[in-house]
Amino acid sequence: MTFLIAVVMLGLIIFVHELGHFLTAKLFKMPVSEFSIGMGPQVFSVDTKNTAYSFRAIPIGGYVNIEGMEVGSEVENGFSSKPAYQRFVVLFAGVFMNFLMAFILLFAVAKINGRIEYDTNAIIGGLVKGGANEQILKVDDKILELDGKKINVWTDISKITKSSQNKEEISALIERNGKEENITLKLTKDEENNRVVLGISPKYKKINLSATESLDFAKNSFNSIFTDTLKGFFTLFSGKASLKEISGPVGIFKVVGEVSKFGWVSIISLCVVLSINIGVLNLLPIPALDGGRILFVLLELFGIKVNKKWEEKLHKGGMILLLFFILMISVNDVWKLFN
Numbered sequence: 001m002t003f004l005i006a007v008v009m010l011g012l013i014i015f016v017h018e019l020g021h022f023l024t025a026k027l028f029k030m031p032v033s034e035f036s037i038g039m040g041p042q043v044f045s046v047d048t049k050n051t052a053y054s055f056r057a058i059p060i061g062g063y064v065n066i067e068g069m070e071v072g073s074e075v076e077n078g079f080s081s082k083p084a085y086q087r088f089v090v091l092f093a094g095v096f097m098n099f100l101m102a103f104i105l106l107f108a109v110a111k112i113n114g115r116i117e118y119d120t121n122a123i124i125g126g127l128v129k130g131g132a133n134e135q136i137l138k139v140d141d142k143i144l145e146l147d148g149k150k151i152n153v154w155t156d157i158s159k160i161t162k163s164s165q166n167k168e169e170i171s172a173l174i175e176r177n178g179k180e181e182n183i184t185l186k187l188t189k190d191e192e193n194n195r196v197v198l199g200i201s202p203k204y205k206k207i208n209l210s211a212t213e214s215l216d217f218a219k220n221s222f223n224s225i226f227t228d229t230l231k232g233f234f235t236l237f238s239g240k241a242s243l244k245e246i247s248g249p250v251g252i253f254k255v256v257g258e259v260s261k262f263g264w265v266s267i268i269s270l271c272v273v274l275s276i277n278i279g280v281l282n283l284l285p286i287p288a289l290d291g292g293r294i295l296f297v298l299l300e301l302f303g304i305k306v307n308k309k310w311e312e313k314l315h316k317g318g319m320i321l322l323l324f325f326i327l328m329i330s331v332n333d334v335w336k337l338f339n
Contacts, residue, residue: 002257005267007059009256011037013098013275014062017282020097021064024090029077031067038062066090070312080308084300091294098279102225102272106218109268110209115217119203122151131199132186138176140203145173146185154202161187161196225273229280287318 015037025032031050036042038056045054056062068078079087119125122143127134143151146160147170164170164187172185187196209217252274259266283291296311 002260005260006252006256009267009271009274010252011059011062013101013271013278016097016101016275017094017278018062018064020093020095021066021090024093025064025066025079028082028086028090030079030082030090031075031077032064033067034063034065036063036065084297088294088297088301091290091297094290095279095282098275098282099222099226102275102279103218103222105268105272105275106221107214109265110214110217110221111211113265114206114208115213116204117207118154119205120153120155121203122154122157123203124200125203126201128199128201132188133199136183136185137174137198137200140176142175143172144175144180145171147171157198157200161198165196167196221272222276225276226280229273229277232277233280233284286322287314288316288322289318292318 018035018037022032022035034052034054036054036056038059039061040056040058043055043057045052047053066079067073068075068080070080073080075081079090124137124139124141124143126139127137143157145151146157147164149156149160151157151160161170167187169184169186172183174181174183185198188199189195190197255270256267259270282289283294285291285295292315296306299306
């Protein structure tokens with residue numbers, strides 16, 4: 001099931017991205033010979049008069065084959081023969097569609113699911129299934145003390161468990177059905193976040209949002225994720241992050257498996273984050289990526305002419321480096337799966 005969710009998620013993000021290129025290319029009458037989802041050997045294809053729509057064996061990646069992108073191409077209405085502003089629109093459209101999809105998903109989640117408001121009181125609203133304390137605690141239990149320290153609000157719980165990193169158990173005083181009870185709770189190590197947890201969550205209530213409030217939520221959430229993504233790429237390219245901290249297509253399958261345990265909202269949230277990340281990645285001024293090609297089009301718009309053969313060599317070199325980088329990340333992902 002995890003594999004299917006991951007394939008559908010990545011397929012949707014790629015489809016939307018390539019759809020942006022495809023629709024704008026068609027808008028400007030550029031010939032498109034193929035619209036493909038996936039890479040590698042062709043599984044099936046639907047051929048029309050002007051375009052072949054295909055699905056390929058490896059469900060990662062995809063492309064739109066716009067005619068006339070090669071240097072010296074003489075294809076009628078080909079990409080290279082079009083005005084610079086039209087080429088800019090076609091190149092930017094993929095990223096725009098990724099950002100648009102992310103925004104629409106955020107709006108839909110806000111409108112359907114509303115805003116979650118957590119109770120600040122230390123009252124248990126949920127227990128992790130299969131967790132160490134599932135049979136000890138109950139929903140609606142109020143935690144009064146942990147490790148002999150008084151609990152006033154929910155956030156006090158994490159502060160005390162943080163100071164109990166090296167313990168396997170912790171004493172607790174709880175209130176259940178109006179009666180106080182002394183119990184012992186088990187601490188579980190959360191390796192990923194390097195902390196210990198009790199496997200509990202607070203009570204919450206859902207607040208329905210209007211269309212305007214949902215738009216505002218989508219805007220703020222998008223801006224926050226977009227800013228964090230930019231910071232992440234800056235950290236990566238400044239050398240402050242190691243390759244071990246980066247995940248590629250293989251690593252995404254593991255993340256999807258973890259996230260899917262928390263329901264459809266978490267899956268959609270991951271889809272939003274990935275869509276924005278892919279959008280930002282494609283905007284980077286790296287040869288072979290949309291951003292690299294956009295950079296040369298912008299130079300042309302400002303009257304700076306670049307040798308097309310030289311530009312094409314840069315894009316081919318960039319593609320080789322990009323594929324090598326993806327291979328390195330994928331090998332690292334596989335290594336992490338088995339270690």
